[in-house]
């Protein structure tokens with residue numbers, strides 16, 4: 001039996017990894033979903049899985065986060081399909097490693113486009129739907145997947161960390177502007193999560209010792225349970241050990 005059949009979420013980067021895990025957790029509660037990423041085929045396969053898990057309607061809207069028009073259209077498509085947005089999950093993101101001394105500025109620009117600029121556009125595009133969903137005594141949540149590197153610096157992740165710090169700052173300001181009207185944002189700032197993005201690290205940190213995408217999904221799901229009167233600005237999710245301030 002689904003918990004909330006008529007709630008709906010837009011999840012970016014939902015074809016695999018953390019975004020897929022969040023979509024799966026919401027599907028298990030019967031949510032309606034718009035899922036997005038670049039690759040249509042992987043999204044269609046994921047949509048079929050989500051329906052099996054118990055999702056209501058699932059819309060597939062491919063969009064490249066570097067494409068302004070596509071990101072704007074994605075937000076509009078969700079509003080048109082469902083007429084409400086209880087959770088906007090800003091998860092699509094890219095990583096890149098390199099010391100400040102060596103990082104090509106072009107790569108920095110791309111990180112900024114995907115990890116900060118696209119979330120900004122998406123917030124603007126979905127905001128009218130979030131506001132109308134929260135009207136009265138309702139609540140609408142923005143859940144943005146940042147990174148622990150946006151809170152505590154990590155060598156060779158300066159550009160990535162800077163984009164995630166910017167995302168956290170953006171959501172903090174968003175809360176100042178919107179939270180009294182029931183729309184609030186939570187950033188989740190995890191250390192290393194066992195997904196494709198951390199494949200490069202697996203010889204140093206075994207995947208089974210990383211945070212799982214399912215655990216991040218539990219945190220995201222919890223945020224969707226909060227009323228409009230509870231604002232959770234940022235959740236740092238770290239790995240055990242003697243240094244809790246590292247990825």
Ligand SMILES: NC(=O)c1ccc[n+]([C@@H]2O[C@H](COP(=O)([O-])OP(=O)(O)OC[C@H]3O[C@@H](n4cnc5c(N)ncnc54)[C@H](OP(=O)(O)O)[C@@H]3O)[C@@H](O)[C@H]2O)c1
Nearest residue numbers: 013015016017018037038039064065092093192193195197
């Ligand atoms: N894994 C970690 O250790 C970790 C830790 C902290 C934070 N994060 C953050 O968590 C989020 C998800 O990461 P993940 O580990 O789940 O990564 P992942 O497994 O590589 O998945 C990334 C998802 O984003 C989509 N995507 C990538 N580039 C895109 C673009 N330009 N436009 C649209 N969609 C795009 C991918 O699909 P397509 O390739 O088909 O587009 C895929 O669905 C990211 O924001 C990441 O920075 C990850």
